[in-house]
Amino acid sequence: MTDLNKLLTPLFLSEKEIKKIIELIFFSYREFTLGPDEILNKINYGRAHHRVIYFVGKQKNITIKDLLGILKITKQSLSRVLNQLVKEKYILVSIGEDKRTKKLCLTQKGLDLEAKLSKIQINKIKSIINNAKESDINGFKKILYSMIDEKSKKIFNKLNE
């Protein structure tokens, strides 16, 4: 970068300021996942289980294929986690209309765990929102949305139709 560019760069665009954002993202994401992680750890589950429970709860009767599309992991990875959740009766599997597919949905046990885990994160965000300006929250949401790739935007929009 030339000196001229440095002079012309507004403060909020300087690399120093941007690195602050990188650090804030690192610290805040770690803090955000901490609560659920602790609960999951107690029942010998991990963050991957949370994700599966979350998205199965979000989209009832989701297929394996669609779940893989959201999580962007291999079916072998999903398999281990999902089989545990099915075996321990957090998730119920049934055959879809297309008989090649399977439909996943949360049992009451699964709904309870999902609620317990999400509640921690929801409460965390609620308390932040309560102490923040609505315009800041809207800015936060806008920037987060602009950070995600087109495919994930489509998935996000579809999940929230």
Add this chain to the structure above:
Amino acid sequence: MTDLNKLLTPLFLSEKEIKKIIELIFFSYREFTLGPDEILNKINYGRAHHRVIYFVGKQKNITIKDLLGILKITKQSLSRVLNQLVKEKYILVSIGEDKRTKKLCLTQKGLDLEAKLSKIQINKIKSIINNAKESDINGFKKILYSMIDEKSKKIFNKLNE
């Protein structure tokens, strides 16, 4: 939650809206770490190596103890990653004034890798900033900061004194 509470809850505080934020955080964090992860993968490194390189670059001559305090992992975990980086000459170790301590700093090779990895994330944020309102970015930063715990706030502030 009672019906009365639901009626009194503003839209931006409803659980449905908050769950959207949870999803945006998930998708955006994944997208944010994707670029560096790909580069690291090529040299048989992982995200843990990136973190070490990042914070050693950020705070020259940082001690093991302080690095552990930032990363919040065990010394056994750090050990594996750090030893690789030292062995492959990304990081240089020297003895501190207190001879029990060690000082870490990036070599030129380490500086180059740090710059290469950070550049991806910096450019991503730059392009977002260029297409966003300054007020939205400030809202984003404020909310991120309010999401982190007190200890991390202190660390963040110290890193950016």
Add this chain to the structure above:
DNA sequence: TATTTAGGTCAGTCATATTGACTTAATTAT
């Protein structure tokens, strides 16, 4: 001198995720 601190190390375990190869059953296209 005793204790604490900084750092290191050995061993074992677990969770997440990958690649690659292969199988079965159902649907769709030719």
Add this chain to the structure above:
DNA sequence: ATAATTAAGTCAATATGACTGACCTAAATA
């Protein structure tokens, strides 16, 4: 009707990130 594609599953091997617990050395401090 047959061939091709799709959805799902499975076996095996590997890598990364992280943990607990036990133990050790050397230097600083109380």
